Every structure is written in structure tokens, then in C-alpha cells.
Amino acid sequence: MAKIKEMKITTLGYALLGLLARSEQTGYDLSQGLKDPVSFFWHAQHSQIYPELAKLEFSGLVKYKLIEQTERPDKKVYSLTPLGKKHLEMWLHAPLTVSKVRDELVLKAYSLWLADSKAAVQMMRDHAEAHAERLAEYERRLELVKRKTNKQPSLESPWFGVQAVLMRGIGYEREYVAWCKWMIERLEKT
């Protein structure tokens, strides 16, 4: 009656399954993948990824081939098992509550009536610039998707996922820049 190989899959686990559904990868690759472009909505350090992969493997959701290398450390190339794909699909269809936001800049804005307004303007300028850069990067990537798929990916193509998250990223960053600019204007005209 003992429950074997049953472990609760975390959101990070599903993030990894989602990446592996596209192509087999090493833990190292995945830690890069969770930077770019997935990093926009989910991120993790390699110290979290390696143990998570071990759990997924133990639960039979992923498997790996060991590739021996001479000039580089050996590597484990992970791929989805049919069970892993099934679990990923189950997760996709499960209901989800709205994710909570944590944004330290907005938290600061809440107390900005106590701050020096010149310093506040400078802070907002810096963030406007950082978000504008991200916006440009996502727009560049969306152009790339268009080129690779002839205008529009089909709904069954992994490129659809890329398009979907880039669209969200673009909207998010564009709106963030607009807010920073509104803040700057408000702070500047006494």
C-alpha cells in the first residue's frame, strides 16, 4: 500500500516539463532557458533546477541519457516521458487562480510622497529605460517568430506559445514604461 514515486509536482516542475516538451535539454540548458524568454514570467537558479529534475526523474516524468565528454564535464540530456507529457497536459487544463504581483518599485511609489522628488524622478527614469529595453527585445523576438512561421504560428506549434508570452511581455513592458513616464511627469510639474 506504500505510495511509491508519488511526489507533488511544483510549478517549477511544470515549467521544466514545458521546456522539455519542446526539446530534450540538459539541466544547464534549462537554467539558460529559464532566463530567456521564459524568464519574463518564470525564473529559477540552477541550484533549484538540478534537484527538481532529480525529483521529476524519480517520479518517472522525465528520463535522461548520460553523455560522456572529455573536454567538458559529462552531461545528462533530459527528455519528457509519456507520463510527463500527460501530467503537463493535466496541469494545463487545471483551473488556476490569478497570480499575485510583487513589485518593489510600486511599493516604493506608495511611499514616494515622503521622498525627494528629484531622486524619485531619476529612479523612474532608470526603470523606464530598463523596461523600454525589454520591450524592444520582446518586439525583436516577435518579429523573429513572424519570420520563422510565415506571419503566424499554428495553434499546434510550440511557436504559438512563444508568440503568446511575447505578446504578454510586450503589453506588460509597454504599460510599465507608460506608467513610469506618467510618474515622471507628475513628479516634475509642481
Added chain:
Amino acid sequence: MAKIKEMKITTLGYALLGLLARSEQTGYDLSQGLKDPVSFFWHAQHSQIYPELAKLEFSGLVKYKLIEQTERPDKKVYSLTPLGKKHLEMWLHAPLTVSKVRDELVLKAYSLWLADSKAAVQMMRDHAEAHAERLAEYERRLELVKRKTNKQPSLESPWFGVQAVLMRGIGYEREYVAWCKWMIERLEKT
């Protein structure tokens, strides 16, 4: 040489200081305050707030009066000390890197090419509705700010902080709804 009363202040600590800079409050009040409207960009459970307040008090950033009550449990009314205000202002002026986003719906969107598109549409509809409700709520609150401050709060008024975060909230939710609608359209026309 021993370091006494020196503790690193967490972001939650600053969130609490920012609330106490507006008015003295109990831990209970603060846990409500971190729901509404601050919850949009920072949130915490009371189990995190009470120990954090104790730390802030130990460090001399806040103090409290014990109010004895007969029909209700006794309460501690916290307020900012001058040191607390100084630290809050220092934090406001400290540089800040861009906050990372964690959004499980966008994570799902990335793998949505594997899902049933009808179910996906339903999920997007639910989220569009939830975000539209928040949008309406923030807009209602912004109207209230306008009425309370005769159109526009001054930069030195705490209402400016409220206006700032509501503006961000409104932009965020409006853009989120727009993305959900774009997703629905894409998923519906084959």
C-alpha cells in the same frame, strides 16, 4: 563591540513602515492593509506580519501602545519612530533592480499548444473576467481619490502614493484583459 538591535530589514518590513507612515495601526489592521489596495503589488499573511513587527520594534523602527479591551482581545497599536521614518526614506532613495515576474497563467500559455483549445478559451475567459473586475475596482478607487483631493493630490500627500499605485494597477489590469482577449481570439479562429 557587540552589535545590538541591528537586523536587516526585509521588503515586507518596508511595506509595513510605509503603511505605518500614514497612520498608526495594529498588526491586524496591517494584515488587512496588505490586502487592500496594497495587495495589488505586495501581500503577506498575518503569520508573517506579527513576527516582522516584533523585529521592527526590537530594532527601534516602530513602537506600540497596548490597548486593553474587555469585549475584544487586547491590541497593540503600532506607530513609526523617527528612526523608522529615516530608514523608510533611506530605502526610498536606494537604487532598485527591476522586479521579476512570476505568472503561472503566462507559464501555461507557453505550453498551450499542447492543450485543448476550447478549455484554453474558457480559462482565458475566466481570467479576463477576474482582471476586468479588478480593473473596475481600481478605477472606482481612483475616482474616490479624485473626489477626496479635488481632482489631484499634491506630491507631499499620502494620496499621491495611492494615486500612483492605482494608476499602475489600472494599466496592469487593462493590459492583462487585452491580452486575454487577444488569446481568446487567436484560440477561436482556426
Added chain:
DNA sequence: TCCCTCATGTAAAAGGTTACATGATTTA
């Protein structure tokens, strides 16, 4: 020479959620 990339892990600490614990009053 120093830093970056590839490549995998572990350990410790910090941050955050869920559950446990108590108990009177008010509202549905």
C-alpha cells in the same frame, strides 16, 4: 591573467504559505 562558458551538484539561510491555537461578539 582574469573572466566567461560549460556542467553538475550540495548546503545554509531567507522568505512565504498553510495549519494550529484561542475565544468573544456580531451578522446571516
Added chain:
DNA sequence: TAAATCATGTAACCTTTTACATGAGGGA
């Protein structure tokens, strides 16, 4: 009668970050 509000806390657990650990090869 059941749930919500007021009011404060602790304990256990889970998640995430930062630091420790190793080591070869390539580029500035």
C-alpha cells in the same frame, strides 16, 4: 447554527536565494 470579524501569536512546511565546491578550455 454557522460563519465572519476582531485580535494575536507559533509551528511546520515549502519555495527560493545565495554561497560553497570543482574544473577544463577559450577569449580579451
